[in-house]
Amino acid sequence: MAQLQERRFLGLELEKEVSGTNVLTFYFACLATIMFASFIPQGQPFLLTEFLGIPPERHGMVSGMLNFWAEIAIIIAVAIFGPLSDRFGRRPITGFGFLVMSGGIALYPHARDVSELLLVRLGYSIGLAAVTTTIVALVADYVRDQSRGRATGLQGVMNGVGAMICVFLLLKLPSILQNSGATAQEAGIQTYSLVAIISFITGVLMLIGLKPGARTKSEHSESLLSITRNGLRAAQDPGIALAYGASFVARGNLMIVGTFFTLWVTNYGTAELGMSRADALASAGMIVGIAQGCALLGAPLFGILADKITRVRALIIALAVSAIGYGSTIFVTDPFSTGMIVCAVMIGLGEIGCIITSGVLVAQQAPESHRGAVIGFFTLSGAVGILVASVAGGYLFDTWRESGPFVFFSGVALLVLVWAIALELRTSSKTPTVAMAGDASA
Structure with missing residues (x-):
């Protein structure tokens, strides 16, 4: 017993x-x-x-x-x-x-x-x-x-x-x-x-x-070449291809929040409000904390949503929230304002929503024979999203405006959102299949 x-x-x-x-x-x-x-x-x-x-x-x-x-x-x-x-x-x-x-x-x-x-x-x-x-x-x-x-x-x-x-x-x-x-x-x-x-x-x-020891093989055990080859082949499944695109957005979003949110608030606090760098950093932590708190609260909600409706529809909702939240920062001039708090709430929900819904979609669609390669390429797509967010975000932050990285990834999320809606419309116009359903059999 x-x-x-x-x-x-x-x-x-x-x-x-x-x-x-x-x-x-x-x-x-x-x-x-x-x-x-x-x-x-x-x-x-x-x-x-x-x-x-x-x-x-x-x-x-x-x-x-x-x-x-x-x-x-x-x-x-x-x-x-x-x-x-x-x-x-x-x-x-x-x-x-x-x-x-x-x-x-x-x-x-x-x-x-x-x-x-x-x-x-x-x-x-x-x-x-x-x-x-x-x-x-x-x-x-x-x-x-x-x-x-x-x-x-x-x-x-x-x-x-x-x-x-x-x-x-x-x-x-x-x-x-x-x-x-x-x-x-x-x-x-x-x-x-x-x-x-x-x-x-x-x-x-x-x-x-x-x-001690390892019971199962890691999904990262395959070589990068093998993961890329088999992962791309699996992308012939439109659901897997969409999951790759969603991973690009989800991981890029995460990098944008982790790097440029804090940078924006601390720079503004020291330059415009005369705060010390340490105090500005602490204030930035509060703003980021709001976003992360909403992400923490939103995680189970998006998890439940992904089981109640189709995974693609759940992803559509997450991408829409993300696109609106990130895009709305273009109207923010003072990162300590109420407008920024509203954006932080939307950004936190969109960030965790894209991570969860893209993850359950790829887990559902990945074939057993190449599950490791599909998950590996899914992770690799997210890494590419981080790379693009790092280069483009840094350039836009310095040469255009502080909200530049957020606005840029709002546009990326919008593109993937259109992709997801097109796939959902095409799928719903046919006989419903288990492949796109979020039911218990998936």
């Missing part, structure tokens, strides 16, 4: 030899990963000004360049860590990832110029790639298929909590420390050092708490 009870935890049906401690460690990894992944780009405006002395009019291009090369490093590293986690197990790769991230975070404020900052960011990104690769596989390792939906929903909640901890605690630390008497540089170094220590402790906990 004790053995049967051990196989069920938090309402989840667990795989053989998976304990409650393993599951709790996994969900803490989800929380910590998003917390650290949010901290680096959102804390960057403070570092660029106070440590490197880069003028605000160059922040967009510099931030975009750092994100671009970091994403390239992640794409390459994921292709390496997938097979390694299959061979050596998730536990050592996950622990290694957090330990490498810890070193990158600790070194970040000690970079003397943008070139050194890029090198440190690349090292940090390699650690982040190791962690994200194993987290994708751990759900399959730990939870039986009938509990995967609930397990993924709980994972989304932990991601949201991690993002909230970042914006309401970590981003406020420089301001708190400066108000206690520290200089801007002392506050920055102390903040990054504390976050690095937390990452190091997290890595140690992973080495202790995760289950």
Whole structure:
């Protein structure tokens, strides 16, 4: 009887030899990963000004360049860590990832110029790639298929909590420390050092708490060439092709929020309102926190919606919210205004809606024979979205207006929205099929 009870935890049906401690460690990894992944780009405006002395009019291009090369490093590293986690197990790769991230975070404020900052960011990104690769596989390792939906929903909640901890605690630390008497540089170094220590402790906990070994192969185990070839072939299915396009939007949205939202608010706060960089960063965290809070609340709503109506219709709603939310920023001149709060609410809902609905659509459409390749190419499409958002967003932020990155991705979301509506109309004009339905049989 004790053995049967051990196989069920938090309402989840667990795989053989998976304990409650393993599951709790996994969900803490989800929380910590998003917390650290949010901290680096959102804390960057403070570092660029106070440590490197880069003028605000160059922040967009510099931030975009750092994100671009970091994403390239992640794409390459994921292709390496997938097979390694299959061979050596998730536990050592996950622990290694957090330990490498810890070193990158600790070194970040000690970079003397943008070139050194890029090198440190690349090292940090390699650690982040190791962690994200194993987290994708751990759900399959730990939870039986009938509990995967609930397990993924709980994972989304932990991601949201991690993002909230970042914006309401970590981003406020420089301001708190400066108000206690520290200089801007002392506050920055102390903040990054504390976050690095937390990452190091997290890595140690992973080495202790995760289950050794690997039950299933990671969906990142195939080579990039194989993923690209089989993923493109699978795109002959219009639902899979649409999911790829939606992934491009969803991941690009995530990068836009994480990088340019904070940059916009902090630059405005210091230039127009005379705030210190630390106080402006804390205020930016509040605005981003509203967006992330709405994303946290909206996650279960979009999950339920995707099961109640067709997955394509759920995606249409998410894309519409995203296009309106991001596009409305063109009317915002003061990022501290009520108009920005309304945009933040819409942006948060659109961001999480696109992530969830695109994910369930590709999971539904991916054929069993090439599921790994389809999911891998889906992830690769999202990475391309991040690359485009980094380059185009940075250029538009510096040369046009602060809302430029948001308006640009509003246009991208609108294009994919038209694509999704056309597919839904074409599908609904024929005999309904299971392939596009969001019922229990999907």
